[in-house]
Amino acid sequence: MSSPRSTRAKKRVLDTNKNKVKVTKLKNDELIEPKVTLSYDVLRIIFANLLARDLSNATMVCRLWQEVAEYELKYRRLIVNLVDDKTAFSYCGMKEHFSNGLTNKPMLGLFFNGSDCNPPECLGQHLPRSCVSVTIMNSGVIGNNEELESCDDGVAYALLPDDPKVNIEIIAATSSQMKCIHRRMDKHEKILRPHRISYVEPMINDSLKRLKDIKCMIIFTSEKFRHSEKLYKLNVFKNNIKAAWGGVAEKLFICQANESGVPETQDVLWLTILISGVDVKCWSTFVDDSDETEESVMAALKELKNQVKLQRHTVGFMFACVARGVNWYGGKENVESTIFKKIFPDVPLIGSFGNGEYGIRSHNKCPFIDGLDHQYSTTFMILTYG
Incomplete structure (x- = not known):
C-alpha cells in the first residue's frame, strides 16, 4: 500500500x-x-x-x-562573399547555401552574378521583408582581389547590415512603369513612361526632399534601356550627389516582398539607390582610358584614401569595363583589385565587369565636371556607416 x-x-x-x-x-x-x-x-x-x-x-x-x-x-559586420552559383543558391537547405552564412540582418543585398546565373526564386525568402536585393548580371564578377573577367557561374554578393540611422530609397523602372520603394515606409509609388527623363525627374526630386541628407547614389542600367536618354543629364543629381557609382548590366533584377509579404522578382531597365543618414560617409572616384599603368591607378586610389575615414560597416565597390583587366595590363591578372586591397586592406571589395561605367570624383569641387557615364574605365566607391 x-x-x-x-x-x-x-x-x-x-x-x-x-x-x-x-x-x-x-x-x-x-x-x-x-x-x-x-x-x-x-x-x-x-x-x-x-x-x-x-x-x-x-x-x-x-x-x-x-x-x-x-x-x-x-554589431554584426556586413557580409561579402564570392562563390559559384550552385554552392550559393541551387541547393536550398544545404550547408553551403548562402542563407547558412546569413549572420546579419540586411537592409540591402547586392548580388553580382555571372551571365548564366539567373536570380534564384528562394532569394527573397531568406531575407527580411524590409530588405531589397538587387541582382546585376554581367560577364564577370569581382570579389576582394579576384577579378573573374569571364565567369558564367560566379556570384559575388554583399549584404549590408540594418541600421536605423540609414535611409535607403530605390527608384526602379520596368518596361511599363516606374516605382519608388521607400524603406520602412511600406509604400510604393508608380508612374508610367519610365523611359522619359521628364517623367523621372519629379520622382527623384520628391526623394531628395524626403531624404534631405543624401550621401551617395548607386545607379545601374540594363542594356535594354534606351541609353540615348542619359540619366546623368538630370540636374538633381548634379546639385545633390557627392558620390556616385555603378554601371551597365546585361540583365538587371530587383527582389522585395510585396504588400502581402510574398517575395517578388522583377526585371528592371534601370534603378537608382539613394542612401542617406547622419552617420553615412561615402567617397567615389574613377580611372579612365588615360590611366594605362598601375602607377596611375595607385595614385588615384591614394588620393581617395586621403578622404576616407572608416566606420563600423564598410564596403568597397568596383565596376570595371570589359576592355580593362588582363588585356589592359599585358596579361597580368587582378591588377586593379589588388591595388585597391593594398591601399585598403581592411575594406572588402565587390563588383562587376560591364559595358559602361558610372562614377564621379567626389573630391572635385564640381564632382560631375567629368560626367557620370564613362567608357574604358573603372569606377570605385567606398561606403561606410555605423
Missing part, C-alpha cells in the same frame, strides 16, 4: 508530464521544478554563434533575450 506522500509525488509526475514541464527527482521521492536563468553574459556568448534568423526568433522569448539578440545583431 502506497503512502499519501508517494501518491502525491506520482500525481505530480502525471501533472508535469501533461504540461511538459521538466522535473528533477531527488532522494525521498521529492520532486522539484528546476529554475535555470541564463545570465546576460552567458547569453552573449551563446548568441554570438547564432545565425541572424535564430537571433530574430530569440527576440520573441523574453525581454532579456530580446535585448541581447538585438545588441548582437546591431
Whole structure:
C-alpha cells in the first residue's frame, strides 16, 4: 500500500508530464521544478554563434533575450562573399547555401552574378521583408582581389547590415512603369513612361526632399534601356550627389516582398539607390582610358584614401569595363583589385565587369565636371556607416 506522500509525488509526475514541464527527482521521492536563468553574459556568448534568423526568433522569448539578440545583431559586420552559383543558391537547405552564412540582418543585398546565373526564386525568402536585393548580371564578377573577367557561374554578393540611422530609397523602372520603394515606409509609388527623363525627374526630386541628407547614389542600367536618354543629364543629381557609382548590366533584377509579404522578382531597365543618414560617409572616384599603368591607378586610389575615414560597416565597390583587366595590363591578372586591397586592406571589395561605367570624383569641387557615364574605365566607391 502506497503512502499519501508517494501518491502525491506520482500525481505530480502525471501533472508535469501533461504540461511538459521538466522535473528533477531527488532522494525521498521529492520532486522539484528546476529554475535555470541564463545570465546576460552567458547569453552573449551563446548568441554570438547564432545565425541572424535564430537571433530574430530569440527576440520573441523574453525581454532579456530580446535585448541581447538585438545588441548582437546591431554589431554584426556586413557580409561579402564570392562563390559559384550552385554552392550559393541551387541547393536550398544545404550547408553551403548562402542563407547558412546569413549572420546579419540586411537592409540591402547586392548580388553580382555571372551571365548564366539567373536570380534564384528562394532569394527573397531568406531575407527580411524590409530588405531589397538587387541582382546585376554581367560577364564577370569581382570579389576582394579576384577579378573573374569571364565567369558564367560566379556570384559575388554583399549584404549590408540594418541600421536605423540609414535611409535607403530605390527608384526602379520596368518596361511599363516606374516605382519608388521607400524603406520602412511600406509604400510604393508608380508612374508610367519610365523611359522619359521628364517623367523621372519629379520622382527623384520628391526623394531628395524626403531624404534631405543624401550621401551617395548607386545607379545601374540594363542594356535594354534606351541609353540615348542619359540619366546623368538630370540636374538633381548634379546639385545633390557627392558620390556616385555603378554601371551597365546585361540583365538587371530587383527582389522585395510585396504588400502581402510574398517575395517578388522583377526585371528592371534601370534603378537608382539613394542612401542617406547622419552617420553615412561615402567617397567615389574613377580611372579612365588615360590611366594605362598601375602607377596611375595607385595614385588615384591614394588620393581617395586621403578622404576616407572608416566606420563600423564598410564596403568597397568596383565596376570595371570589359576592355580593362588582363588585356589592359599585358596579361597580368587582378591588377586593379589588388591595388585597391593594398591601399585598403581592411575594406572588402565587390563588383562587376560591364559595358559602361558610372562614377564621379567626389573630391572635385564640381564632382560631375567629368560626367557620370564613362567608357574604358573603372569606377570605385567606398561606403561606410555605423
